[in-house]
Amino acid sequence: MNRKSYRALVLLLLTIVYGFNFIDRQIVGILAPFIQADLGLTNTQLGLLIGLAFAVLYTTVAIPIAWLADKYNRVNILSIALATWSGFTALTGLANNFLQIAIARMGVGIGEAGGSPPSHSIISDMYSKEERASALGVYSMGIPLGIMAAYFATAALLGSSNEDVDWRRIFIFLGLTGIALAVLVRLILREPVRGAMELYEKVEIVQPPFSESLRTLLKIPAWWAMCFGIAFGSFASYATSAFHTKFLIALDPTFNFQKLVIILGIINGIAYVGGTFFGAKLADKWAQRDIRAYGWLPAIAISLCLPIGIISYWVDSVEMNLFWSTLFLVFIGVYLGPSFAIAQTLAPIKMRAMSTALFFFILNMVALGGGPTFAGWLIDVFKENYNDLESMRYAMSVTFCIFIPSVISFLIVARVLPKDWDAADKRNLESTKS
Secondary structure (H helix, E strand, O other): OOHHHHHHHHHHHHHHHHHHHHHHHHHHHHOHHHHHHHHOOOHHHHHHHHOHHHHHHHHHHHHHHHHHHOOOOHHHHHHHHHHHHHHHHHHHOOOOOHHHHHHHHHHHHHHHOOOHHHHHHHHHOOOOHHHHHHHHHHHHOHHHHHHHHHHHHHHHHOOOOOOOOOHHHHHHHHHHHHHHHHHHHHHHOOOOOOOHHHOOOOOEEOOOOHHHHHHHHHOOHHHHHHHHHHHHHHHHHHHHHHHHHHHHHHHOOOOOHHHHHHHHHHHHHHHHHHHHHHHHHHHHHHHOOOOOHHHHHHHHHHHHHHHHHHHHOOOOOHHHHHHHHHHHHHHHOOOHHHHHHHHHHOOOHHHHHHHHHHHHHHHHHHHHOOHHHHHHHHHHHHOOOOOHHHHHHHHHHHHHHHHHHHHHHHHHHHHHHHHHHHHHHHHHHHOEEO
């Protein structure tokens, strides 16, 4: 197999692994009404289960794992992480109360912490900075593809009626499949040379002390602004994905659930994938003329998500919600490729896995930890005066306002990125020697 074909295979396999990452997350939101009814959970507990219980360990464990990934074999770390989170996904299906399922989801978080940092680092050592947003945009399609696969897997494993939903079997099946994929990853992938794309001759990368590289990363304004931009944007995205199927069932209890999850899978597969892919491609093309495009494009897309998201929760039918949700998914995927490219390109070569880990620490503590937890708490607050459907409408309308600071953050990225991008080029050049 030639280098180009192998590179494409690696990217495809890493994207599939990232997809499994989101299958394991999304499946809780899809099956939320049935898990909630079976285990007797409140909306606040459900939000904690999807959000904070998962995010706390996911984000904190990612930092030491990233440190290992910047020093040791990234393929080994990735395959062990995938097997770990898949095993805990299977154990989720055996839980009988809130404490047990919360512990299982914490275990999933520990495993998933070892997914993205080594994957981002591997991709950055196989694609140049001019191709990196597109490559990471393809990788980030693992998010919508994973979500789509979660819906399709749910539909395939459902019973014949809305009442015949064996959520436990679905978790066990997905967990065992992920363990098999971990074996495949270990057998196929080879560890790439670090910093290979920055080196046009045979040179040695000089690794600065960890503390020096970390201080360098934390002093980059565009990196910080990007982190908060994607974190605030994803806050609302995670919140709506956690309660979307619950909202649609409340909107029309007679709508066939199996048909509903198939439609949602198709929508995610087309709209979210399309938005993510073309957003990354457009960002790369636009950035060739003006590097500020990596901030402008996400700001434009997220500003459109605010009214679209609110409208989607105030329509009167499932069909109209699905229409507006399709538009929402197109625009919410646009910021992923540009953000991932900024995280990797602005980082010192020997800090790329750490850059991803710190980036995901901010992203997931704010977004994954906060979004579903905040929305679930708000739903319970509004339920004191409104029914379940109306409480979700008010709660999500308030939650979507978090898009405003996201837009502001990406506009700051556009303003400071040219200087930081040039500085990163000079820093990476100086870190090499013949």
